Amino acid sequence: MDSAVLAPPVPAAQLAHRFAEQLAPGSIITDPTRLSTYQCDGLAHYRVTPAVVVLPQTAAQVQHVVRVCHELGVPFVARGSGTGLSGGALPHADGVLVVTSQMRRILEVDVANELAVVEPGVINLDVTKAAAVQGWYFAPDPSSQQVCSVGGNVAENSGGAHCLKYGFTTNHVLGVEVVTPDGELVTFGGRTRDTPGYDLLGAFVGSEGTLGITTKVVVRLLRKPETVQTLLAGFRSTDAAGAAVSAIIGSGVVPAAIELMDALAIEAAEAATHCGYPDGAGAVLVVELDGPVAEVEHTFAAVQQHCRDNGSFEIRVAADDAQRALIWKGRKSAFAAVGRISPDYIVQDGVIPRTKLAEVLSAMGELADAAGVRVANVFHAGDGNLHPLVLFDDGVEGEAQRAEEVSGGILDLCLSHGGSITGEHGVGSDKAKHMPKMFTEDDLDTMQRVRCAFDPKGLSNPGKVFPTPRLCGEVPGRRTEAHPLVQAGLADAF
Amino acid sequence: MDSAVLAPPVPAAQLAHRFAEQLAPGSIITDPTRLSTYQCDGLAHYRVTPAVVVLPQTAAQVQHVVRVCHELGVPFVARGSGTGLSGGALPHADGVLVVTSQMRRILEVDVANELAVVEPGVINLDVTKAAAVQGWYFAPDPSSQQVCSVGGNVAENSGGAHCLKYGFTTNHVLGVEVVTPDGELVTFGGRTRDTPGYDLLGAFVGSEGTLGITTKVVVRLLRKPETVQTLLAGFRSTDAAGAAVSAIIGSGVVPAAIELMDALAIEAAEAATHCGYPDGAGAVLVVELDGPVAEVEHTFAAVQQHCRDNGSFEIRVAADDAQRALIWKGRKSAFAAVGRISPDYIVQDGVIPRTKLAEVLSAMGELADAAGVRVANVFHAGDGNLHPLVLFDDGVEGEAQRAEEVSGGILDLCLSHGGSITGEHGVGSDKAKHMPKMFTEDDLDTMQRVRCAFDPKGLSNPGKVFPTPRLCGEVPGRRTEAHPLVQAGLADAF
Numbered sequence: 001m002d003s004a005v006l007a008p009p010v011p012a013a014q015l016a017h018r019f020a021e022q023l024a025p026g027s028i029i030t031d032p033t034r035l036s037t038y039q040c041d042g043l044a045h046y047r048v049t050p051a052v053v054v055l056p057q058t059a060a061q062v063q064h065v066v067r068v069c070h071e072l073g074v075p076f077v078a079r080g081s082g083t084g085l086s087g088g089a090l091p092h093a094d095g096v097l098v099v100t101s102q103m104r105r106i107l108e109v110d111v112a113n114e115l116a117v118v119e120p121g122v123i124n125l126d127v128t129k130a131a132a133v134q135g136w137y138f139a140p141d142p143s144s145q146q147v148c149s150v151g152g153n154v155a156e157n158s159g160g161a162h163c164l165k166y167g168f169t170t171n172h173v174l175g176v177e178v179v180t181p182d183g184e185l186v187t188f189g190g191r192t193r194d195t196p197g198y199d200l201l202g203a204f205v206g207s208e209g210t211l212g213i214t215t216k217v218v219v220r221l222l223r224k225p226e227t228v229q230t231l232l233a234g235f236r237s238t239d240a241a242g243a244a245v246s247a248i249i250g251s252g253v254v255p256a257a258i259e260l261m262d263a264l265a266i267e268a269a270e271a272a273t274h275c276g277y278p279d280g281a282g283a284v285l286v287v288e289l290d291g292p293v294a295e296v297e298h299t300f301a302a303v304q305q306h307c308r309d310n311g312s313f314e315i316r317v318a319a320d321d322a323q324r325a326l327i328w329k330g331r332k333s334a335f336a337a338v339g340r341i342s343p344d345y346i347v348q349d350g351v352i353p354r355t356k357l358a359e360v361l362s363a364m365g366e367l368a369d370a371a372g373v374r375v376a377n378v379f380h381a382g383d384g385n386l387h388p389l390v391l392f393d394d395g396v397e398g399e400a401q402r403a404e405e406v407s408g409g410i411l412d413l414c415l416s417h418g419g420s421i422t423g424e425h426g427v428g429s430d431k432a433k434h435m436p437k438m439f440t441e442d443d444l445d446t447m448q449r450v451r452c453a454f455d456p457k458g459l460s461n462p463g464k465v466f467p468t469p470r471l472c473g474e475v476p477g478r479r480t481e482a483h484p485l486v487q488a489g490l491a492d493a494f
Numbered sequence: 495m496d497s498a499v500l501a502p503p504v505p506a507a508q509l510a511h512r513f514a515e516q517l518a519p520g521s522i523i524t525d526p527t528r529l530s531t532y533q534c535d536g537l538a539h540y541r542v543t544p545a546v547v548v549l550p551q552t553a554a555q556v557q558h559v560v561r562v563c564h565e566l567g568v569p570f571v572a573r574g575s576g577t578g579l580s581g582g583a584l585p586h587a588d589g590v591l592v593v594t595s596q597m598r599r600i601l602e603v604d605v606a607n608e609l610a611v612v613e614p615g616v617i618n619l620d621v622t623k624a625a626a627v628q629g630w631y632f633a634p635d636p637s638s639q640q641v642c643s644v645g646g647n648v649a650e651n652s653g654g655a656h657c658l659k660y661g662f663t664t665n666h667v668l669g670v671e672v673v674t675p676d677g678e679l680v681t682f683g684g685r686t687r688d689t690p691g692y693d694l695l696g697a698f699v700g701s702e703g704t705l706g707i708t709t710k711v712v713v714r715l716l717r718k719p720e721t722v723q724t725l726l727a728g729f730r731s732t733d734a735a736g737a738a739v740s741a742i743i744g745s746g747v748v749p750a751a752i753e754l755m756d757a758l759a760i761e762a763a764e765a766a767t768h769c770g771y772p773d774g775a776g777a778v779l780v781v782e783l784d785g786p787v788a789e790v791e792h793t794f795a796a797v798q799q800h801c802r803d804n805g806s807f808e809i810r811v812a813a814d815d816a817q818r819a820l821i822w823k824g825r826k827s828a829f830a831a832v833g834r835i836s837p838d839y840i841v842q843d844g845v846i847p848r849t850k851l852a853e854v855l856s857a858m859g860e861l862a863d864a865a866g867v868r869v870a871n872v873f874h875a876g877d878g879n880l881h882p883l884v885l886f887d888d889g890v891e892g893e894a895q896r897a898e899e900v901s902g903g904i905l906d907l908c909l910s911h912g913g914s915i916t917g918e919h920g921v922g923s924d925k926a927k928h929m930p931k932m933f934t935e936d937d938l939d940t941m942q943r944v945r946c947a948f949d950p951k952g953l954s955n956p957g958k959v960f961p962t963p964r965l966c967g968e969v970p971g972r973r974t975e976a977h978p979l980v981q982a983g984l985a986d987a988f
Contacts, residue, residue: 112849184936192845192914196921198941202696223746252717295789351686355606420686427690442678447692449947
């Protein structure tokens with residue numbers, strides 16, 4: 001669909017030859033078997049084999065690759081560890097996949113100024129490991145933190161269970177060094193907060209590889225909290241658990257994490273990990289508090305009271321790290337565990353205002369019942385970030401199609417309740433088609449004008465995020481009719 | 495300097511005629527006497543009279559004004575309350591000043607979802623007043639919070655004494671409705687966090703009026719802390735006070751505010767407010783903690799111990815709100831109070847990494863001594879945001895010039911220590927000339943390409959932020975020589 005703006009394919013051998021001017025032969029892959037390793041990211045049902053894969057070791061090498069692509073009109077896609085769930089690192093068939101896994105040096109850990117400087121391929125958890133000896137850590141904690149890269153976190157603005165209190169990746173990045181799509185090496189942000197000029201750091205974080213390739217990242221480090229307390233509370237229904245969430249947040253407590261799992265998710269987790277969640281629970285909450293001992297002791301008692309007041313029939317407090325790990329094991333394994341109770345499933349990711357929780361869960365149940373599919377719910381309840389798991393059996397005629405429809409319907413529910421089509425997984429290849437439900441044409445046009453400012457040739461991760469790529473230089477015509485949800489006043493929702 | 499991209503001046507009467515198609519006659523000002531009221535903002539030494547002033551009451555009226563300007567090629571500048579300190583709302587002589595003071599409705603206070611929706615002319619403190627009855631508040635607290643507007647806070651990404659713990663305006667805005675420079679009405683962000691697509695909300699906040707005019711803002715509300723504790727600690731020297739700051743932050747405590755005043759600033763504050771700061775203090779710290787009672791009691795004791803360990807000879811704890819107000823009175827009046835000890839002064843605003851405090855203060859002292867001018871220091875010590883007040887007497891030949899040189903030299907010191915040319919006052923008209931010391935040409939060029947994406951005709955607040963406006967559509971040539979500070983490796987500082 002973007003062939004109109006791209007030159008005809010350049011032969012892989014020609015690209016490899018040009019890249020070899022500055023990259024070692026071992027860093028350039030054109031062998032079909034080896035290329036196939038890079039066909040997809042964590043969203044495995046989209047697969048494309050790239051023309052060439054490169055594994056640069058320095059920013060100068062990234063710059064060389066991008067300059068060659070820019071000169072020849074070849075699309076390129078950046079990839080970290082490839083754990084993304086929206087197909088953001090899906091390769092382009094005529095393009096170059098720039099894999100940052102060889103750029104894995106931690107350049108500096110400076111706890112006095114509360115920061116570290118790392119290359120983009122550095123594994124998320126390795127930042128924390130490097131800072132832990134001095135008692136500091138890197139806050140963003142996607143479930144994949146043992147394998148995902150900081151560069152990928154920057155591209156997707158990754159969240160995690162603890163982003164209720166600590167925010168997303170964008171709240172933990174002070175600066176980035178970037179190769180822009182025309183091959184310039186620029187810096188956004190720096191070592192201090194609130195640098196002057198446009199906050200292009202903010203726009204770059206979460207731009208899903210469409211504005212350039214990160215070659216260096218300055219991340220914030222946080223001091224490890226003095227104490228952590230974790231509890232597991234059993235409820236008879238998701239409504240009761242949701243009411244407890246509202247009571248806790250409404251009282252002014254900001255837990256480090258507050259996670260809700262419904263009966264089907266509990267069943268899956270039990271089947272996989274035998275985590276021993278309370279018998280007969282229609283929902284469980286995992287609540288974690290961290291901070292100074294004096295504060296946490298005080299608020300932890302209040303949280304338990306809110307749970308009891310809202311019908312929790314069993315509360316387990318982790319007495320030590322081993323018990324805390326057991327509580328989290330069920331929660332963190334929930335996605336994979338669903339494989340135990342269903343041959344196939346779709347992981348959805350949407351956001352609703354927290355106050356709409358009961359209403360949306362109920363509507364989601366009706367939607368699933370009507371289609372005859374099951375939906376398991378696991379979510380970051382504190383900030384309304386839902387992760388419905390839509391279960392189906394690809395072996396049964398029509399089930400995949402019905403699951404896909406329910407999954408899309410869930411996003412419509414999120415939108416009609418004032419929410420968003422993605423909380424932390426990104427738009428990527430998967431959700432570009434949903435963007436016009438959330439944004440007006442003027443909104444999308446404004447975003448694409450920014451994209452054209454960075455990438456007039458449309459070479460940097462083309463086909464992602466935007467449903468219909470805008471031809472740069474094009475004069476925008478009069479607006480066509482908006483999507484029904486937009487007409488219904490969503491665009492004016494505030 | 496931007497005349498090359500602008501059409502010849504359009505007569506004020508013609509503009510007024512067009513604006514009258516949608517604005518009431520009382521909302522259009524062309525009378526020279528009334529126009530002169532709008533000559534400057536808080537940075538009073540730049541003054542320009544605009545051709546026309548408009549006071550729209552709705553987003554549709556703002557859109558009409560901007561569309562007329564876009565059609566006729568007339569520059570326009572947005573202005574809230576006009577309290578900015580960098581000349582960001584300085585009018586354009588051939589242009590239209592769009593004053594938002596008639597757009598002052600608080601449209602919604604929704605504490606359950608922790609937000610309020612306001613028009614851009616709403617006064618900062620009025621948001622807190624509207625939410626206070628339910629126990630909530632709006633965190634950004636610039637010194638001007640009793641008069642400055644939320645729209646102005648958005649444009650300048652305003653900070654305040656409490657932004658160490660709570661962050662800048664950008665951390666408290668969830669969404670904005672904006673009229674873009676070509677007259678489209680778009681929304682960035684929304685009611686939920688982390689909306690998909692580019693984070694243009696982040697880029698817009700702090701863009702100083704160069705990307706369009708805000709017509710509606712969704713702000714975050716925070717629950718009022720359970721308790722607040724404030725102390726004033728006297729030290730013999732700024733070095734000792736700075737060491738106490740490092741000890742407090744290094745221990746993992748995040749005070750709501752931690753402010754440092756040196757001997758000259760104390761002298762000025764005493765002269766103006768008789769605030770009774772400790773006798774013989776070479777520096778004072780104001781430290782405020784807030785949060786749950788249990789936490790604050792615990793950490794407040796630790797903070798006092800850090801002060802004593804670093805040589806504080808007197809610590810006063812505010813016993814009640816009246817005593818807290820007295821402690822803050824000296825601090826908040828310090829800028830104006832300097833008028834008691836010097837006929838004229840420049841308020842500078844720069845940032846350094848906190849660990850460089852002693853080094854930079856010492857170098858700043860040498861700089862001032864060499865030039866024979868005095869510098870008083872008041873600053874947000876926790877995040878290294880300096881506010882040096884350079885004192886001079888405009889009646890003495892050459893003093894203003896020397897003060898200006900020292901003031902610029904202070905920014906060079908900030909930069910050479912890895913800091914920034916502005917912490918919270920913005921670039922505006924005043925600091926555009928310093929931007930090339932902080933950014934490479936590629937960095938500035940990338941920002942201006944984004945500006946061109948929004949504003950190809952360069953009509954929205956022209957002449958601000960960027961030292962040399964880029965002609966949109968221009969193909970960037972090869973880079974010229976960088977500024978010495980850039981060559982010295984600052985661009986590679988991380």
